[in-house]
Amino acid sequence: MATAPQQPRWTGSLRLRLLVATVCGVALAVLLAGIVLDSLFREHVLRQFSASLSQHLDQLTARLEFDAQGRPVIDPQSLSDPRWQRPYSGLYWQVDEAGGAGPGQAAVLRSRSLWDTRLVLPADALPGGAVHAHEGRGPADSSVLMLERTVQSDAQPGARWRLVVAADLHEVRAATSRFSGVLAPSLAVLLVLLALAAWAQVGIGLKPLRALQDAVQGVRQASAGRLHGRFPSEVQPLVDDFNAILDDQAAGLARARTHAGNLAHALKTPLSVIDQAAARALRTHDSELARVVQEQLGLAMRQIDWHLARSRVAATRRLPGLRTPIGPAIAGLVRVMERVHAQRGLRIRVAPCAQQLSFAGEAQDLQEMLGNLLDNACKWAAAEVKVWVEAAAIDTRAALAVHIEDDGPGIAAADVETVRARGVRADETVPGSGLGLAIVQDLVGLYGGRLDLEPAAPRGLHAVLLLPAAAVPGKAQSVNS
Template identity: 60%
Template sequence: MNVPGAPPAPSVHWSRSLRVRLLAVTLAGVAVAMVLAGLVLSGLFREHVQQQFQAALQLQLDQITARLEFDAQGQPVIAAEALSDPRWLKPYSGLYWQVDAMAPDGRERAGVLRSRSLWDTSLALQVDALADGAVHVHEMPGPQGAPLLVLERTVRAEGVHAPRWRLMVAADLQVTQAATARFTGVLALSLAVLLVLLAAAAWAQVAVGLKPLQALQRAVQDVQEARASQLQGSLPAEVQPLVDDFNAVLRRHGEVVERARTQAGNLAHALKTPLTVLDNAASVQPPTDEQELAALVREQVVVARRHIDWHLARSRVAASAHLPGQRTALQPVVEGLVRVMNKVHADRALDITVAPPPVPLFFAGEAQDLQEMLGNLLDNACKWARSAVRLQAQLLPAGSETAQPQLVVAVEDDGPGIDAAQRAQALERGVRLDETVPGTGLGLAIVQDLAALYGGRLDLEPAGLGGLRATLTLPAANAH
């Protein structure tokens, strides 16, 4: 499916196709399995036929041995009519027997007795070191070049010095070879048909298995063409986690866009008031006292700059919050802020004390954001304190309420404090509870907003020193 007006999708090389890869791997595995199965089954069948053929030939050798007799001169005699198989009498029937004389010096006299089926030929089997009664198996060419399976054994007439005789029984192997060839051909054809069926099944499996990806592609196109805000549709359990993660990214993107729009609107609204004041002051004819106008301009510029700094800080935190690997040591930031506050409020001789934590503490965020939050809290405490400001920090381990450790920093002063009814109002942007104290009314609001972006919070409560206690809770980072 192509988007109207969009350029055609680029062709995908076959090596990058998931369908081709799955089919290629499946077909290669099935083909190898079919070949191995064919070789094993053909070998087993050949071995089975060979064993059956040899067992039948062993019975024939036992029959020949049982019918072997010796005359008065010690010569072997086998009555042809005593043998039950008519193939012994048919020339070149494929079933043969033969008796050879074994001389003491190792030489032999072949074909002393032989079956009529051998006609005018004899079996020329090499001399073999054979114990009495033992059976050896050989393959050799026989009459008319036919391959034969030969079983041989030696026997001895009664008496210690009686001569030894070798009995041989041979059968044509062409019958077994033809049976094996027929079985191998049928087996190969069957395995080929099976391979085709398995290939069709693999293609159907891949087509059915990858079909949900087409639904996923359509869902992505719906999002791209603004027909849906998130991926929708019934997808397999293996794909659903990917869809959930992608939808989470879309939600996060939507939140960032909405937050950017809200911050732009808030910034425009916040700058509108000081710009209006400056415009009205500049429009007065004749101009008022120059010192009064200069003070007004400076005041409004400070307000405008404070608003800009606030929104820039929110934008920076919104972009960097929850990024992995961020860690800021608490102690260096606090020590630097205390030095600044001692210089800024040197004329008031405030006693700013910091209770050292038992272990080093770390904030899971950027140092600039931690300085912004703690700086506002310390500055606010110093403005309202009569003589003392105290800061202490602790680490709350992860538990049932929080999934990760929490860094808790408390800043309190001995000032007049804030009534319970006014604490929520003090956290609103631009609200100043006492106009006699310099400020813009943004300090606590900035701290609350920045903490919320990190998943933390700011709580106001009465302090043990008698003034206000501001407790800042932020995500903590591991010390290692």
């Protein structure tokens, strides 16, 4: 059968998917915030820079005068900022002739800070008094921001002059670079902190699912019959529905078991009547027919018990919450065997076992399996039968290993598979129907266990019954020898 392709690991984990989605969303938000903050800071710094430059332009305009010929005159000493006087200081001013009919003259006046250079202005026309801002090239090919205004003299209305102030943009760009250098690692740290917060939030948010998993595991391991615990309101409806399904399953299995019991009673009653009639016929006169009928009735009763046990286990082996303590079950069966075989003087030695060891199944099934093995051991034992229990494992599941050993003749290795067959008896001189080991083998197989038969030392048979164990929450299973 073709199997479905396995999903990538990250798509199979709800925790990882939520964490990746959250971190990606937070990273995108932090990135956009960084771009917006950097842009806002650049705009703010440039606005402040332009405002400062505008004040210088206003001061230059206020200090502008005209001589008798209508030529512009500015006293450098009247300007307050000393950078106007320092060559290549980064702050410059210049006055150009805008020209009337002609092209005009550049750098009619200029600040000492320009030294032997001049500002190259774009060829544009401005209305009187309007301020125009644009970037250009300054001394030493530096990038500068220029603000210009057009003015004219009252004495010569036809003459127009362009007043320009410029400042080097290096400091502005250095400030924005420093801000970006601080902003980037700060946002990176913020992203890490938000990712950790998202990880904690996902862990806390999904913690109830871990509790739900533990509760389901308890049901699966037969340590509980229903899901118990406190769950969030989003998960509680799922828990209630699952518990309702478990209740319906238990009710259906109870009805099936009741029907099976009714069927057994309906069959056993007429069979018992026939058996009693055959027994009376044997008491009055020796009848071969009555003897055969009685023997076959005994076999039929055993077959009914066997098939009912199979159907019961098939219905209940997946039922959660089944739990049968192993110690009391063994003790009760040993008391029965001691009474049944009292005339033989057998010693049945039972090693103490831990109280928490329990079988994950029906008590009746456990008694059926252990009773058959103990009965066989007592039938064949010469003087002693030993019983002990220890913790084991079936694949990765917790299990119980029940050991039953007798000192009888044992079974040859070649005959082990033969005696497992239904209706086969190792010795016809010993009473029995030959169904005991077959019933045990079928029952333990339905529970997912195993029955092993091996020679005992120095003689006898050693039977090992491997059964699923009911989990004990919070405790490891152990056996006291």
